[in-house]
Amino acid sequence: MTTTARIIIKIHECLVMGACTYPLGRTGDSTTAEAKTCLQAVIFGEEMGF
Template identity: 50%
Template sequence: MVWWEVSWKPPTGDIIKNNYDASFDQGTRKSVSGILARNREGLVMAACIFPWENIPDSMMAEARACLQAVTIAKEMGFQDILVKGDALTIIRKLNSAEDDKLSISSLIKEIKWRGHRFRRLRFEYVPREANKVAHGMALEGRQHENPQY
């Protein structure tokens, strides 16, 4: 399979797959997180958008969206979670045991801390093409927040 043929695939077993993405507007320092949780049949378990203000950069917007995806999963009582996003830096930081000095380090620590509340939690990178529904939700949410887009 080549990169342009990538599409969403259902999780196996009792895992809930949470895809997340964020849109970011540097001029207004606002972002919108889009989160979509689906089960192995592809049924939507949750679909949410969350607006954020005072976001300094796109990396912070992505980290905030990931934290929200984990928070939603816990609030809904899911125990086995696969969180997928298209921000490779965020996914690498979440899968690393090392601390860093990036502006998102406190959010990464918070996400990891919340991860201990699940039976199983994994973070995986997904190309944007396979994350297009969460991406579209984030863009749509931004248009509702800022009608000029």
């Protein structure tokens, strides 16, 4: 199964501050895919300056 992470950063007024997609490749199970997505979300937040 190939997986793509989709990340959207919104502020409390529901305005989109940033959005991105990351191809995660083949993942063994949904837990691994979720962990990789969380890591990519943290990295994206750091790159955006949050």
